[in-house]
Amino acid sequence: MAILVDKNSKVLVQGITGTAGQFHTKRMIEYGTQIVGGTSPGKGGEIVEGVPVYDTVEFAVDATGADISVIFLPAQFVREAAIEAIWAGIKHVVVIPEHIPIFDMMAIRKEAKRYGTIVLGGNTPGIISPGQANLGIMPDIAFKRGKIGTVSRSGSITYYVADTLTRSGYGETTCVGLGGDPVLGSTFDDILMLFEKDPETEAVVMCGEIGGVYEEIAKDTISRMKKPVICMIGGVFAPPGKRMGHAGAIVEGNMGTAKTKLKALEDAGAHPAKTFLEIPRILEAEGIKPAY
Amino acid sequence: MRLFEYEAKQLFANNKIPVTQGVLCSTPAEVRNAVLNFEGKGVLKVQILSGGRGKAGGIKKVESPEQAVDVAEDLFGSTVKGFPVERILVDPLLNIRREYYLGVTIDRARYRIVFIGSPTGGVDIEEFAKKNPDKVFKESFEIDENMYGFQSYGLGLQLKFRKERLKQASAIISGLYRTFKQYDCKLAEIIPLVETEEGELIAADARISLDDDALFRHPDLVKMGIEKRHEEGEMTPREKLARENGIPYLDLDGNIGMFPGGAGFGIMGIDFINYYGGKPANFMDSGGGPTPERLAKMLELLDDNPAVKAIFGARFGGISRCDDFAKGVIMFLKNHGLSKPMVMRMTGNQWEEGVRLFEEAKAESPELFQDIEAHGIETPIEDIARRAVELAAEEAR
Helix, strand or coil, rough: CCCCCCCCCEEEEEEECHHHHHHHHHHHHHHHHEEEEEECCCCCCCECCCEECCCCHHHHHHHHHCCCEEECCHHHHHHHHHHHHHHHHCEEECCCCCCHHHHHHHHHHHHHHCCEEEEEECCCCEEECCCEEECCCHHHHHHCCCEEEEEECCCCHHHHHHHHHHHHCCCEEEEECCCCCCCCCCCHHHHHHHHHHHHCEEEEEEECCCCCCCCHHHHHHHHHCCCCEEEEEECCCCCCCCCCCCHHHHHHHCCCCCCHHHHHHHCCCCCCCCCCCCHHHHHHHHHCCCCC | EEECHHHHHHHHHCCCCCEECCEEEEHHHHHHHHHHCCCEEEEEEEECCCCCCCCCCCEECCCCHHHHHHHHHHHCEEEHHHHHHHEEEEEEEEEEEEEEEEECCCCCCCCEEEEEEEEECCCCHHHHHHHHHHCCCEEEEECCCCCCHHHHHHHHHHHCHHHHHHHHHHHHHHHHHHHHCCCCHHHEEEEECCCEEEEEEECCCCCEECCCCHHHHHHHHHHHCCCCCCCCCCCHHHHHHHHHHCEEHHHHHHHCEEEECHHHHHHHHHHHHCCCCCCCCECCCCCCCCHHHHHHHHHHHHHCCCCCCCCCCCEEEECCCCHHHHHHHHHHHHHCCCCCCEEEEEEECHHHHHHHHHHHHHHHHHHHHCCCCEECCCCCHHHHHHHHHHHHHHHHC
């Protein structure tokens, strides 16, 4: 199994007629992803990369049974597009563009909670279940089907971690990009619980970085998990950043530095890795055997 | 994106929050005139994009026009918290009876808007909040919720505003919340809200931070001259140059030039270099799909830095494709040339094309590539980091 997406997922591309939408639709299809349709208001009836285009998500869902969507649209259209998808019954929405206004992502999150939808991003490289489906912009070369789940705030870190798992024989079940924007559609704990329930996933690598609170608030979930969690936090040597005023300090308190994140995660039982190469060593020490 | 105090006050005034009627001045003569209009007294406040102005000497009380000129002459041309002082806001002196703190921000963990108020204001609100959590009142809201009158009135009661001021306090509280929502703020603070001896409530200082990413839907702010701006204090010449070229860049104090790919590995790469005993000369985000021209500019920036002894290059192509990366590196080698050793690794989307471009260019002019050690997916990135540390150490010797 895998989480969120597999070879049976029926994928819709919102913004399929744009340059990025078209380019990555082709790549995703080549990987074997089941792209069943795209949307672009006013362009219903066209065909892009062999895929039918619909005017609205609702039409696309009716015609194709699409259950997951990837958004390739400029940031200012993402709120509309994501909520349209959520209301049309799409189960997972992947927001590739970056710089989504914070209020927009909060509105999307609210609708997603109401309908039980999982939204990833903004600024996510996407999600891949190796050998089954690749949604977004991730480079195929890093991934191979195996037994470790990964979840990360950064695209490049996702690739490096998967590359290391692939080369050490562990491979991946699913790699999830949470996204790099300051407010995200999903948090680490949302995704960690899915990996905990996935029978094929034997351990999870979570990668965060300085800033924000998403790593710290994952600690309760991690302490409830039976599967080993390996954590990496970027920014141990980063110069101190800016704080969000007094109100930010009062709300977020002692969170946001590499130190506070590592401490929260280690206290919850996660195993810290400093470099990518330490990950397979920790897996081995945890008694997990390579997949191939 | 932070606003100047006078800008923030303008936005508050738009939502009927009483603010001090200060005068924005650019010369000591203007400061003198402003003070004369306030019966010879006032508060001079430097307008910079930073908090903590008072403690840094950027806020001064003056008792006479002559003193105002002296103080203004000292302030203009000085730097406060790294910012050159170009403008001073002259506020009338208030007879302060009491100071409150009011703020609105986002609770990212819970995805809610949070209103925070305290009956003790002032710059030490954070310390106060830590020691007296029971005296700091919070109320949180869903993103699409408005603050009802009974809620702002209730907050006013909790904050112990005097009975005859409650109605006004309630209007200020809801006005602050409205301002926050109206302009896509990340933070809006009145710090402090002053109750004067005369019994008036007035915002003495104001702080607003906007969501840069939402500025596109606020043409009214752009009309006010509020556009994307840089919030750092002093920038190094290289940071300025990087900024002019749209390159996210910070100078650090080491000797390894970092050309790392996206921001995620830009941050973690700094850790790796440190783990292997090296010191990065910079932070850079070279991801996000830059054009070959911009990539070439990034390398020039590193190569021109005399502190840099070796360059660490990494590209794991996702949205930033390897063919563009190779084009950028080749453009740099041809037009500028590499004057220090560089070790790099390239893999990811379009890596085959990237490798082909390199081989073609190398066959044409091998001398351009003599200082480059190029690797692909077979070499772990850790080895590249370790090698960069070695190269820098050799060069420094």
